[in-house]
Amino acid sequence: MARRENSDINAGSMADIAFLLLIFFLVTTTMDVDTGLTRRLPPPAQNQDDTEVDVKKRNIFVVLVNSKNQLQVQGELMQIENLKEACKEFVANPNDLENMPEKEEIEIPYFGLYRVSKGVVSLQNDRGTEYGTYIAVQDALIAAYNELRDELAVKRFGKKYDNLPEDQQEAVRDVFPQRISEAEPKNIGGN
């Protein structure tokens, strides 16, 4: 019996089996990470009086989207590309203009007494608006707030908003609270 010494099992085909399994998992794997715009819906309207919150006209940034995907901002036609800048300027109101939102002095940690803008974005869309356009508008509005927060965070803490510790993030959030309100749906514009 000369072959008796070489008695270990031939493991050469193990690799083939493992490869087969590997390829199966490679093919079936979907590695997509779910990403998206996170929003919070308002609680259901109890009665009509509750929804009518008294907000001064100068504090509201009105964004309307019609069924032809056109954008009307503060009474004027606008392209989506310009929406972010317009919203930023409105909310920040750097020159304290008459037709832009009022400011209210609020005590905020890290900032002391800060004049917080009372601006609110009001978004209303038609039932015929394309979803892609709606998302583009939402994205631009969220981008406006995020950029304001980033700018403030860099100015005050020297870091971007996302890299700040939790309590500083909260302070920045207090300075620029994201107030995007969606009007109760109406069938405006028709065709």
Add this chain to the structure above:
Amino acid sequence: MAKFTRKGKGGTPAISTASLPDIVFMLLFFFMVTTVMREVEMKIKLRIPEATQIKKLEKKSLVSYIYIGEPIPKYQSFFGTEPRIQLNDKFASVSDIRQFIESERAARDEAEVPLLTTSLKVDDECEMGIVTDVKQELREVQALKINYSTRKKVE
């Protein structure tokens, strides 16, 4: 002059492939762990819109999905070409959402219910009318945390 001497009988010795299975198994386990099997069969045309301000959706187990879009050609003869809602594997109407959310809640721990997020996967070209109806229904059932599923915009 040094001599290059060959040991043994000559011919290059075979590279040991004994560790190959280990390497492949390592890869295999990686893919097994990261794999998420596709749970639902898409019955609608779904092209997710793009956005820049996206956030990752944490805790996939706490997310329920609502798909909205045009039925794919296979189902168009029966369901038409108007955008429809798909819940799990079935086409549904707006009134089915209430039941869907409630069953999603029942399947979870009570403490986790407030953390439930509803992810809206809506086709790019779909009209807002049906999305608005869905959002109103979600407000009614107090499922207020929503997420508009979007892809990252390539700039």
